[in-house]
Structure formats: structure tokens, C-alpha cells
Amino acid sequence: MNIFACFMDGIRRVNSAKRYIFVVYLINVLLALGLAISLGGAIKDSLGSSMAAERLRDGFDGFWYSNFSAQARDLAATFDPSVVGIGAIFNSLDAFLQGNVLDLETSIVAIGIFYLLLWSFFSAAFISIYIHRDDTSGPHSFFQQGAHFFWRFLQLAIMAGIIYYLLFHFVMPWLTDRVTDLTRQMVDERVVFSYVLIKYLILWSLVLGVNIIFDYSKIITVWQDRSFVLTIPWQALRFIGSHLVSTTGLYLCLGVVGIVLILFYWLIVPGAGQASWVAITGVFLIGQLYILSRIWMRCLFYAGQTTFYESVAGQLDSEPDTAEAAIKPDKVEGEGEMQAEQTPQSDLSDTT
């Protein structure tokens, strides 16, 4: 199956189980809402009955913000007017790209990690239903599958986390030092910038490489219902290595869609000018649609990759050793000839 077919099939699979995306979104909202209420309270208290509130409502008030930020602690200290519009996304993306997400305020990181753990649960559930290709099994099965694979996914997440830690805490500083050494005598910002770009290209090639390995590790874990997961990343790596063009091509294709999504949001998101509850709610809903689409994108990554894995592994499942089959190389030029339709039950019966 070619990349486009996997992509399109992934969309079909994701859309066949939309309601679970809303469940994840709802959790995301509820977790963030608690913090937002707390921050809103701090802002409200700080404004009191002053006329600064009017200015802040109509746009922004520099005097109030100077005073507020000079005295803000903990959660309130994270407030910055650059959260307006695309800034909310860029601020988080910037921290993400530089591996600084865990350096944010404690309560945000704590909730983020909790959400990350929930994703270990939900990614198992999503991959399970995507392997089943439709949502016929119902919520009970969805959550049951999540619970069934949770511990194994958690182990995979820990393994991945260790590698990410090594990448951001050892490889990245090492790369930064190399760039610093190489650009030490350079006086042209454009040249230095290109070196920095190369640094991030290398770092993020590794990070995304790890991510793709663990994405397929999850798929293999569910596909084969393997209880011992420690060797699965190796199996996933061999699978990716055997189908390098297709797996990375699909991953990059999905990534491009994610970037287009950000650009589209940038295009449509309004600035700071809302002065009524209706306008505020409208802008908030646009933001929520973006968050929802991010979750949808995340699921699309799983679904698209599941489709591809299924198209390769399922095709070869008829051979005696499923594990071996999963890593047999495809012929890139012949990918389109592979059969996409599989019956998961028969695949699962071959495992362990």
C-alpha cells in the first residue's frame, strides 16, 4: 500500500472512531481548565475594581501587566501576553523543539505528564480499534483494550522517555557545543543560523526516529499482543529499516499536514481585540478546534502507520513466523500491489 493510500485509509479509520477523540479532547480541556480558572482568578484579583480591567478587556494594559508580572509567582508567572493568537502555539512549540517543556511551571508539567500517561492508555486503545478497522466493538472494548495494553505501553513510554532524555540532555548539549565551536569566529548571523538549523535537523531526525520506532513498537505490541515488550523496539527498528522509504515518507507526510494545520490556525486566529463574552468565546472555540485537530492528527499518525504496518505484516502473516514476517522488506516499487485488507483476529491468533 502506498503512502497516499495509507494516509487516506488512516483518515477513514480515525473518522470511524471520532467519539474517542472527543473523549481525549474533553480530558485535555478539563485538565487545562482547572489551571485556567486558577490563573483567571489571579488576574481578576489583581485587576480588582480598577480601570485597568477595561483596558485589558479592550486590548492590553502594559502598566497592569508590568505590575502583575513583577509580583506573579508559580502559575501566574507563566502568563505572558504572547499567548495571544498563534503565540499560544509558538510558545509551546518553541519549548518543545528545544526540549524545554519539562522546565515549565511545576503544575503545568505535572498535568502534562499525567496527560502523557493517559495517552499511553489511549494510544493503546486507538491502535486497537484501528487494527479492528472500525468502531463496531464499542466503548467497552475501546477502554478494555486501553487497559489491556496500558502496562506494556507504559513500559514502551519509559523506554522512549529514557532515550528522549539522553537525546535532549546529552546529544543536544553536545551538538550545541559543536555548533558553538564551529561558529565561534563567524560574524554573519545567516551562517550561524544555518548551523543552528542543522543542529536541530540532526537532533530532531533522531527524536523523530525514536518516535517512529516507538509508534511501530506500539502497533506491533497490539498486533501481536506481545507481553514482553523490551525487544519490540528492536523489531520495530528492523521493520522501519526494511521499509525505510515508506515508513519515513508516511511519517513526514503526516508531519507536513500537522505543519499546515499550524499555519492555517495562524491564518485564522484573531488577536487580542475581543471585548465581549461572545467574541471571547468565539476565539476560544477556534483555539479549541485547533486543539481538537491536533488530537485528530495524533490519531492519524497511529492510524496511518497502523494501516501501513497491517498492509505489510498482514500480507506476510500467512507465513509461519509472524515476528520474522513483520520485518521482511517490502519492495518499494511494488508497495501498491500489497493487500491492505486483513482480518485482525487471524493476525492476533498467530502471536506470542
Added chain:
Amino acid sequence: MRITYEDGREVDLTPQLTFIQPDDGNPDDRTVLQAPLAEPVESGSKVTVSIEWEAKVPRAFARTGAIGDYYFVAQWFPKIGVFEANGTWKCHQFIQTEFYADYGNYDVSMTVPTGWVVGATGQERSQQDNGDGTTTHRYYQEDVHDFVWTANPYAQVYTALFEDPSLPSVDMRLLLMPDHLHHKDRYFEATRAALKYYGTWFGAYPYGHITVVDPAYQSRSGGMEYPTMFTGGTRWLSPPEMLSPEGVTVHEAGHQFWYGIIGNDEFEDAWMDEGFNTYSTTRTMEAAYPERVLTKRYFERFIPVVFSSVKRGASRTAGADGFGGFYSNLKRDAMATQSWQQGPNAYGLNSYTKPGLMLRTLENYLGWETFQKVMSTYFDRWKFKHPRPRDFFAVVNEVSGQDMSWYFEQIYFSSNVFDYGVGSVKSKAVEKTKGYLEKEDGLVFENLSKKDTKDGDDKKQFLSTVFVNRWGEGVFPVEVQITFTDGSQATEQWLGRERWTRYDYTRSSRIERVVIDPDHKLTLDINYTNNSWIKESAAPLAAGKWAAKWMIWVQSVMEYLSFFA
């Protein structure tokens, strides 16, 4: 080091040279060299001092040094200390301050590889190709107190002329790095703005030429002033809304006036150039670049993003709100503390922001017309001299015709802070007469409140009370403006000496809003937010709006974190 007397005698002072540490006694400090003379130099007589020295150009740091083939050579020669009128030498160690030197004439020749661009204090008098791959550039300048130079093979040189009907023209020379060529016009426009506004407000730029150096990336030489030359600074990607290079260019060009022409002692009174210039820069930026919006740099600060819907926060001299008030560095040292002695973080605050606010508040208090006269008189009287703070205070008193000691006592000599705030505001319906009234036929029971009710609310009277407080130690006269729901206003003048005061009104409408210092004259107020009160607070809406935007950031962070799941 040799000294030559008028009679031709020459004495080698080198054996007597010793490093001294007048400020902290740190034996490792070698920034002040003492050369005792064998005999005193009589008043009115003349000696010639010759100094030979070698200096190794360091890797660029603290605004001097080299990176690649970019050389920026500042503070590079032994600078003679200032012999003060009281007969003492002013030679502080180089600790945390800038510099102080006497005015003089500089005639400097620099030999650099042929083809390199050279910029320096003054104007180039000659260029000599030495035939060995080097060229000697000779620069000359009179009446300056420092000399700086730069040389590199990268820069492009552009020239332009500053012209203004009321000011002498100035030749502008810009040394621009290749990655900033697209910022050429912005550099020139900002320099023009500084020469125009400073020249018009304070006094004309006298030298007729100025060199603007766009510093090389990573050179750490940006944003610094030297006589007739300064370094700006910008980034490859810098949209106009970022006002870079504009902000730094106006500031450093402005130092030609406050530092270059008015040569105060930066060791002890750094605020007299940095504070004056902070005030003047802000005023110039407001006039030349009134639109200020929020901008931010991402991706290791390489990528700029403009948030045009968010008007940028308070400028440096617009208010003292950002300094943490009572628990801040505002309380650490008085401005009068000598700059080199100021405690942690107090130097910057007391050299730049607080004096900027002090001058802005003084302008608001005296009015621009009077204050402009103060500044131009001070500039004219003290140009090419070394004024002290008391000299400026004297000009303020003289030109304004007021004794402003009460003001400087609080702001310069103490670390008091100012904070006026609305206390409580109450409006309640007036209780109407109810009881026995003495009439012709004796005591008669009357219930006027019933009559009011019958006539409707428009006859109702409200007793309104406003309490305003002085939370800070600082005292400053303020205006209190009260607006009623029917649109009428009452304006009160409060000298602000008491800790609180109250105003009572009996009117047909309630109070809708109260503002202390509505024109924000007292920019030294550490919390302008508490200066106002409004009946129908917009706080829930404002807080909800910004918390909603912030929430999307948190949600996005959560999504990015879950990538690692």
C-alpha cells in the same frame, strides 16, 4: 612612561609605576595605574607625558575585542584620570560602571590590512598605502573624551546627510555588516530622529559628522556610545515592529549629547548620562515611532514574530509598575549612592530607569515648556564640562523659578517609593427627613421619604464618599478625578501629604469611577493599577479573555508533552 618638563628635562616614570586599588583594595585589580612624579607640576605650567604600551586584543567581550576579522577596539589605551577642581584625581577602578575622562584632542593613526573598512572617533584626515599589504588611516578629533576604532573587511560603507532647517547638518557614515544591508535606511532614519529631536530639544550636535557602526554578530560590541561614533545593533530578521535597530540607535546616538557633550562622571553619577538618555530616548521614540506592539523571538531567538494586536507594555519611563514596588531594587540604594558602590541590580535601576522616571515626572510637573528650557539651559551651560548632580538641580530651580529640593530629596537622596491608590468608594441614598417638624401649628409629623418615592428616583440624592490613600513614603501632589453616573465630574487637587484623605459628595447620581492622577503625571508611582476604581468592573471579562488564551497555550503544551508518550 616618560614625562617631559617645559625646560626640556625628561624623566622616566616607569620604575615608579604601581597599580593601585582605591575602591576595594583587591590586589588583583590592575585597572588603575599610579605614576608618582618626582616633583610637582606648578600651576599654569605644562608637561608632556609619553606612554608606550602594548595591548592584546581579546576575543570580543564587554564591547571590545575581535571575532573573526572584525575588530572593535574600545577602552584600549591608558586613559589619563580626571584632575578635579578640588585638587584630587578621579580614578576609580573598573568595577561595574562606565567611564570618565577629560576632554582633549585625538590624532590617531591606525595601520590595518589594505582594503579593510575603518571607523573611528573623528574624521579621517589621510590614508597611506604602506605597500606591504597594509594601509595607515589617520583620524583626528577635537573636544572629545575618548577615542574608539573598528576595522574589518566585511562592512559596507554608506553615507547620508542629516539636514534640518534649525540645526547644523551632519554627515552620517554607516558601517553595515552584510547580513544587515536591508536595515540601512532604518539605521539612518533612527540616527536622524536622534539628531533632530535631541538637537531641537536640548542643543545642536556640534561635531558635523557621526559614524554609526553596525556590530558584527556575536561581537558583543553592540549598543555602546563613543564620541562621534557609536554601535547600534540588530538582527538579520527584524521586522520594523521590533524597532531594532531603531531603539538602540536612538539611544546610542543620543549619548552623543548625554555623555559625549555633557561629560559627567560615569563612575559616580552614571544616571546623569544613562538616565538623561533613557528619558530622552523614550521621548524621541514616542515622537518618531509612536506605534509599539508586542514582538517576540523564537527558535533560539532567531525567528521574530509580531503580535500587532497587543500594544506593547509600558516603556521605560512611562511607569514604575514593573519593579516589584516595596520589595524591589527600588528600595536597595538611593540614586545618590555612587554608581560604583551600588548594590546588586541597583546600578541598572538607579542609572537608567529611575532617573528616566524622575525626569519624566519632573517634565509632567513643570510642564514641557519649562522643562525643555531646563534641559536646554543645562545642556548649554555644561557642554564639554563635567557637571555634578547638584549642578543639574541648581538649573532646575533657577529655570523653573521653584525650589524643587522636596522633589530631589525624595527621589535622588532617598529610596522612597510612590504609590497612591483608591481606598474605598461608597454611594448610598440619602435618608430623607422623617419625624416631627416645627410648624405654625406646632410639631407635625412629616415623612418626606414617602414623597420622594412618589416623585420617583430622579429626585433621589446620594451621599458618596471616596477615600484615597498614600501607600508609599513618597509625597507628590496628585489630582483626583471623580466621575458620576450622570456623566458629571469633580476634580480635586490633593497635596498627598497625609496618608489618606476623603471626599464627600451629595449628588443626584452615584459615583461611577475614580482616578488618581488621571494624566499619569507621577510616573514614579509603583502601581498605577490601584489608582483607579470603577463601579462596574470589567475584571471578570478581562480575566476570562486572557485566561482563555492562556489555556490554549497550556493545552498545546500538554499535546506536545504527550508526543513523548
